[in-house]
Ligand code: SF4
């Protein structure tokens with residue numbers, strides 16, 4: 001409540017040099033620090049041990065099927081948006097051995113179980129990715145037991161999430177394929193973070209969203225922000241809303257997708273889609289996996305491994321009668337309907353957070369916002385009021 | 397008694413490795429398995445593998461690995477005997493599964509090629525075409541790649557011995573590339589990567605070295621070659637001739653790379 005001093009301060013100013021303290025503090029507290037780095041001219045989340053490994057002095061240019069990182073000495077630290085990879089890989093590894101065992105006499109003997117996840121502090125998580133983590137929390141059964149649409153808990157994910165610390169970086173320079181504003185997920189993080197940062201000239205407006213976050217701030221050389229600094233931070237993210245690269249009209253979208261299953265645009269997109277699966281791999285919410293068993297010739301140990309899978313593959317919907325979605329048309333339509341439509345039925349939210357990755361990293365630049373807009377040559381009958389609630393308690 | 401051991405016939409499954417028209421790269425992949433090679437030697441009786449050992453045990457064999465394409469009259473005959481000698485026959489590598497690089501002759505005149513390359517071409521006995529093993533005899537499994545991937549070979553042999561289905565995916569190289577988290581060379585550098593139409597199996601070897609995939613594992617399941625071609629010839633400025641040549645590098649004679657390369661050839665000729 002305004003004017004009441006709770007004795008808890010939740011906003012500070014951290015100087016540029018303070019970022020180094022932050023990295024050191026996190027490491028001292030036993031965190032493996034992961035931050036955006038430059039790898040082969042692409043912004044990539046990687047483990048860092050010192051602050052100078054964080055991507056800095058670069059900005060990104062992107063479009064459908066195109067990405068370039070440009071050196072820009074005038075650029076501040078977080079002057080780029082999301083790269084190809086999202087934090088998804090850190091909680092839901094692309095390849096994970098679940099169990100390995102062998103037979104001794106008449107018994108199974110356990111050789112290995114899935115590895116223990118590291119204690120992660122992810123620095124520079126974008127608001128859309130923060131929202132994507134909350135979407136996946138529900139998929140992998142993390143958090144509030146009473147939450148609706150919650151799946152069975154995945155052990156690795158839950159452990160990794162429980163011990164993780166999320167430090168958000170609000171966006172002031174949205175990319176050309178970003179549309180978080182349409183999805184209500186960015187460009188400013190509203191919840192789900194331990195700390196959030198908005199970059200200004202000489203440092204960051206720092207906010208805490210949890211006790212763990214506050215505990216980190218206690219160890220940092222922070223000061224009170226001036227009112228004008230707070231206002232500038234607000235202004236920068238407000239302006240970012242106006243510079244979104246793309247927009248998606250979510251009004252009635254779920255019904256539209258249900259009604260337009262025979263729309264001619266599906267045939268058109270099927271000619272362009274290669275079913276290469278890049279969109280599902282880079283999507284921060286796609287959660288599908290496949291489990292295979294293998295055995296070792298020498299030791300006789302059998303192991304079970306889980307890998308990222310995609311609904312674009314032939315085997316994804318393979319049954320004894322063949323692949324249920326045998327055409328590119330069926331597969332693209334399934335992907336888009338899941339992201340924007342049927343996800344609501346399954347998890348009570350949109351499956352798309354508007355990060356734009358599927359547009360940028362589709363080699364042929366198929367654009368989910370364009371495809372959705374293309375279905376609007378016909379007005380949906382029913383209206384879907386829930387537009388962009390990632391949290392539970394949604395209105396449908 | 398001092399240690400004279402008499403070799404005893406084991407009841408282990410017998411393995412045979414054959415070479416047809418090829419560079420030996422796939423057989424080398426088997427030899428390069430090092431530690432795992434010993435595991436294989438422990439699990440099967442290596443009964444016929446001329447590149448590795450002189451001793452030859454007589455057929456029949458349980459598992460036959462066949463490297464190379466059929467490109468000579470002698471091979472055309474021999475491949476039938478191989479089939480008869482093996483219970484399971486597995487074609488390994490681009491030559492055996494597509495006809496290989498040497499299938500470039502299928503679009504040309506062999507005699508002209510021979511005259512160009514050999515001082516005395518009259519000693520050469522060769523067929524007009526180089527074709528995959530499956531064009532001649534029934535085969536039980538195919539392993540793609542130029543050369544094959546050692547892990548995939550091990551997987552097929554283990555699966556066969558355990559009586560389970562081998563895990564050999566038919567989706568794109570992009571899936572493996574993205575699982576590894578490699579920056580996409582096509583999107584971030586404009587390199588003409590064939591990953592989106594090429595079958596996985598190599599573990600995204602080339603993108604892992606920051607370069608474009610050449611398509612050495614051949615076409616994935618239902619590739620959309622035209623869509624990738626549109627990107628490469630449009631935005632990336634490749635010509636129809638470039639497209640034809642890219643598709644014909646390793647697996648050119650395999651459908652649907654073949655008809656697609658023919659189409660780009662037609663477009664190339666139209667330009668003239
Ligand atoms: S939409 Fe693009 S990235 Fe996704 S499968 Fe199709 S071609 Fe690949």
Ligand code: SF4
Pocket residue numbers: 279282283284285339351352353354355356357358359368
């Ligand atoms: S569907 Fe595309 S834009 Fe939406 S969250 Fe997934 S990758 Fe991002």
Ligand code: SF4
Pocket residue numbers: 280285286287288309310311312334335336338339
């Ligand atoms: S869009 Fe496809 S890969 Fe992604 S979560 Fe849905 S079914 Fe799985």
Ligand code: SF4
Pocket residue numbers: 278363569570571573574579580581582583589590591592600603608609
């Ligand atoms: S680098 Fe090539 S193989 Fe990898 S994702 Fe890009 S197009 Fe696919």
Ligand code: SF4
Pocket residue numbers: 542569594595598599600601602603608609610611612613614
């Ligand atoms: S990336 Fe392509 S060319 Fe390279 S090894 Fe794999 S399939 Fe062959």
